[in-house]
Amino acid sequence: MRSVRVVVVGGGVVGFSTAVCISEALPSCSVCLLADRFSPDTTSDGAAGIVFAAPFPDIPLERQKRWFKDSFDHLLELAQCQASPDAGVILSSGWQIFKDVPAVKKPFWSEFVIGFRFMTDGELKRFPHHKFGQAFTTVKCECSSYLPWLEKRFRKAGGLVEKRKVTSLQELSDFDLIVNCSGLGSRTLVGDTQMYPVRGQVLKVEAPWLKHFIRDGDGQTYIYPGVHSVTLGGTRQEGDxxxxxxxxxAESILERCSRLEPSLRKARVLSEWVGLRPGRRNLRVERELVLLQGRQVPVVHNYGHGGFGVTLAWGTALDAVGLVKHCLNELPLQAKL
Known part of the structure; x- marks a missing residue:
């Protein structure tokens, strides 16, 4: 029996999570990951990596809950074990604050994070322009450590990694099964015109005295303390x-963040970064058959996570593994021999 040849396209957090999950769950598969960029040059690397989510409009909430829970449980386990420093996953506590009381006070993920509660009036006093807040502990995943750690885990499971730009699925016709985790690249790779960039700009600053995150509920302003620096954001510019x-x-980010946390005026700016989030109305995790060189080849898609790649990567990767299993059951016998 020769192993089934599977290719995963994409070297960000979704690509490597999916490649790891497939190679560990399906040892009968020979898995190769192709990407033109790897850490530290991926969009994932610049992500603040704090785990929380906003719902996608047309995906059943139960499915989104499962994605969130599976990802949170996986990262929480890493945060609490000896791999934590190598994987770059830590616990992070703090507040999400709102200028007006939101229509949904308890988001769908509130049951999975640790100690979710509404902020007291006393706690809100330090944010005089905000009327409502949520306090909770979640996990923060620093992709500059997490991606190399995932790559190591993937190689240990027998996975192969190759630096290569893929411009068309036709180039992959010698594989038995294709897994597309190309994020914004899916716009050209599979012609998905629903994909659009969401430009994000952040600063990394030195402020070791800050231990708690603060996020404005509008998603525009946030302060996320990490292992080596504090990430300040941000921007959400669709189509940019x-x-x-x-x-x-950069000046606006520093000003807005300093209004929430005045001590940031004493912080030293370490670096500035811009990345394009893979925006899509709904995240796409599904399979289809594509005709390549006269042969029907199954393709499993896992992309369009927007700003929630780190938050949902492991959950959607597990979903993708289920779809890969379906495809393997339907593969013609000669592909498996």
């Missing part, structure tokens, strides 16, 4: 392809 740092935006 600019990858250059905008000095005016």
């Amino acid at each position: 392809w600019r990858l250059q740092v905008d000095p005016a935006e």
Whole structure:
């Protein structure tokens, strides 16, 4: 029996999570991951990596809950074991604050994070322009450590990694099964015009005295303390392809964050970063058959996570494994021999 040849396209957090899950769950598969960029040059690397979510409009909430819970449980386990420093996964406590009371006070993920509660009036006093807040402990995943750690785990499971730009699925016709985790690249790779960039700009600053995250509920302003620095954000510019740092935006980020946490005026800026989140109205985790070189090849898609790649990667990866299993059961016998 020769192993089934599976290729995963994409070297970000979704690609490597999916490649690890497939190679560990299906040892009969020979898994190769292809990407033109790897850590530290992926969009995932710049992500603040704090785990929480906003719902996608047309996906059953139960499915989204499962994605969130599976990812949270996986990362929580890492945060609490000896692999934590290598994997770059830590516990993070703090507040999400709102200028107006939101329509949904308890988000769908509130039952999975630790100690979710509404903030007291006393706690809200330090944020005089905000009327409502949520306090909870979640996990923070630093992809500059987590991606190399996942790659090591993937190679240990027998996976192969190759640096290569894939511009068309036709180039992959010699594989038995394709898993597409190309994020924003799916716009050209599979012609998905629903994909659009959501530009994000952040600063990393030195402020070791800060231990708690603060996130404005509008998603525009946030302060996320990490292992080596504090991430300050941000921007959410849909349809904006600019990858250059905008000095005016950097100034605005620093000003907005300092209003929430005045001590940041004493922080030293370490670096500035811009990335394009893979925006899509609904995340896509599904399978289809594609005609490549006269042969029907199963393709499993796992992309369109927007700003929630780190939050949902492991959960959608497990979903993708289920779809891969379905495809393997339907593969013609010669592909398995």
